[in-house]
Amino acid sequence: MPEDTRTAAAAAHSRKIRTDAVLESAVDLARRAAEDVARPGSVGAHQGTRMEDDRLLTHFFDARDPGYRGWHWAVTLARVPRSKVVTVCEVNLLPGDGALLAPAWVPWEERLRPEDVSREDTLPYQQDDERLEQGIEDTGDDPDLPLIRDLGLGRPRVLSRQGRDEAVERWYTSEHGPGRGRTSASTCSTCGFLLKMPGSMRTVFGVCANEWSADDGSVVSLDHACGSHSETDLPADGPQWPVQPSHLDDFASDLDRVPTGAAMSSSQD
Numbered sequence: 001m002p003e004d005t006r007t008a009a010a011a012a013h014s015r016k017i018r019t020d021a022v023l024e025s026a027v028d029l030a031r032r033a034a035e036d037v038a039r040p041g042s043v044g045a046h047q048g049t050r051m052e053d054d055r056l057l058t059h060f061f062d063a064r065d066p067g068y069r070g071w072h073w074a075v076t077l078a079r080v081p082r083s084k085v086v087t088v089c090e091v092n093l094l095p096g097d098g099a100l101l102a103p104a105w106v107p108w109e110e111r112l113r114p115e116d117v118s119r120e121d122t123l124p125y126q127q128d129d130e131r132l133e134q135g136i137e138d139t140g141d142d143p144d145l146p147l148i149r150d151l152g153l154g155r156p157r158v159l160s161r162q163g164r165d166e167a168v169e170r171w172y173t174s175e176h177g178p179g180r181g182r183t184s185a186s187t188c189s190t191c192g193f194l195l196k197m198p199g200s201m202r203t204v205f206g207v208c209a210n211e212w213s214a215d216d217g218s219v220v221s222l223d224h225a226c227g228s229h230s231e232t233d234l235p236a237d238g239p240q241w242p243v244q245p246s247h248l249d250d251f252a253s254d255l256d257r258v259p260t261g262a263a264m265s266s267s268q269d
Contacts, residue, residue, distance in 0.1 A: 019051060061073040
């Protein structure tokens with residue numbers, strides 16, 4: 001909006017707007033306009049008026065629909081100069097103080113959470129991802145210069161410091177971190193099924209390779225613990241591997257196989 005237009009609009013709002021008796025008295029016309037749009041019986045009592053500009057006024061009515069408590073109907077009326085013919089400009093259902101409103105709109109890419117994504121979904125490419133940084137590339141085409149590459153990776157982007165820090169925080173505070181599933185005094189750092197991670201992560205994390213563990217194939221902290229430790233702390237004279245089958249009561253099993261009628265007749269004998 002040009003500066004002179006904004007100045008004129010500000011001056012129009014700052015000046016005193018004259019009341020309009022013709023528009024103020026057109027309550028019935030405004031009500032009929034609201035009832036033409038609203039559900040039957042949902043237009044309530046007249047709440048008042050507000051002058052918007054010269055010969056432009058809005059009537060307000062209570063909204064009686066149970067689903068719109070705190071809302072009101074707003075009907076804007078107008079008339080041309082030196083005329084008493086009132087025209088309906090617009091009808092709106094507007095929220096008031098304490099009205100129940102829908103939550104603020106959040107774009108899809110901000111609503112999506114990691115747990116919403118399945119293996120079949122494909123995420124869009126994100127060029128500016130703070131979790132990633134440019135990988136080390138060749139220094140040039142000169143054969144006399146040494147080639148500098150991100151060793152053995154060949155990826156255009158690798159984890160940034162922020163990406164690594166977020167992963168450490170997420171993994172360490174998960175159910176695979178310390179204090180979760182603590183059923184053994186021995187931690188993963190002393191377990192033979194632990195595969196140490198390469199690089200700086202090896203001082204904090206590893207991958208569980210025990211198919212009998214609930215953490216199999218998952219990243220676990222070195223101070224995590226579970227009951228499937230390779231050097232279990234159960235006493236030597238306790239249960240041995242493989243676990244022995246439970247003892248069955250043969251007599252109870254025979255009774256379970258007896259038909260109900262036969263059991264009843266034998267008890268009567």
